[in-house]
Amino acid sequence: MLRLQKCILTQLLPSTSASTSPLHRLISAAAPAASPGPSFAVEDYLVSTCGLTRAQALKVSTKLSHLKSPANPDAVRSFLAGLGLSTADVAALVAKDPKFLCASVERTLAPVAVGLAGLGLSRPEIARLVSLAGEFFRGRSVASRLAYFLFLFGSYEDLLRVLKHSPNLLGCDLDRVIKPNVAFLRECGLGACDIVRLCNRVPWLLGNNPERVRAIVACAEGLGVPRGSGMFGQALQAVAFLSQEKITAKVEHLKKMFRWSDAEVGVAVSKAPAVLLKAKESLQRRSEFLISEVGLEPAYIAFRPAMLMYSLEGRIRPRYYVVKFLKENGLLDHDRDYYNTIVISEKVFMEKFICPHKKSAPHLAEDYAAACRGEMPARFISS
Structure with missing residues (x-):
């Protein structure tokens, strides 16, 4: 297995001389740690070697107080440099996830890189994933999770857009959380493209408790938007950010602002659920203009609520x-x-x-x- 890892990493990482190449530094990280240095100080190392500010180093150094030598952090930095991460990238990663410096290159990081390379990811793509995933890159099952998400989202770029806002997806349980949520959304009439579009707007949805996802679906149906309709994804997006109390309050505001009856507000919300996400002041200005100046009847607007979504x-x-x-x-x-x-x-x-x-x-x-x-x-x- 180690030979296979070396073979794939050799293709991933740029070659220089045998003794100075990133690959050599990656594999040499498996060597026994050097003896503790008498003057090694974690905070100073984070500033002088990892590029953190003094304030950042002070904040995260407590999580690395057990380190007595720079051997493992140096090996991790060599691994990251070999993937192509810049000094600034490494500093940002360490500030976000200081324990990344404690990960074993041989037992954790290199095998993960091998698994991702096996999925067809290039070195720059793996580097981008490290920066986004942070602590989740240290999980040995990240490659299997990524394989599933690549199949679901259809492309690495589409997946990255979601991971930028919800990197914790890479830490979610596939069998207990992600797959049940995907299966349920498909039962609700959402196709693969609909799910991807929904995740771009509500990136945390797939990683949520399945019971919570079912409650969100029930709330969307409560707006009068049936499963399988073209507006169902928009309804899910709207209610995902609102409690039932806020939805009730917003519906009442809509009735007052646009002089709608219960039936008319129901029609408006079912036709354009995203109207619930509009700010009260913004809707008030639209109401005043469309009713008072343009002279539109409230019922006319209720049956054409899409006009409220425009500037x-x-x-x-x-x-x-x-x-x-x-x-x-x-x-x-x-x-x-x-x-x-x-x-x-x-x-x-x-x-x-x-x-x-x-x-x-x-x-x-x-x-x-x-x-x-x-x-x-x-x-x-x-x-």
């Missing part, structure tokens, strides 16, 4: 004034539904409402751009 300053208000200007100047050939003017892309909006009027309203594009920046052109106000 008031950068989209809702500027487009309203463009359409208002065109109508009042007789430049629209027929009435347009306001909701449709909001949800279309910027490119389509320009093609339908700006470009056709370059001659009749030469300043329209300029005024629209100003409105999107938060400025209100005089032509829009006086129109």
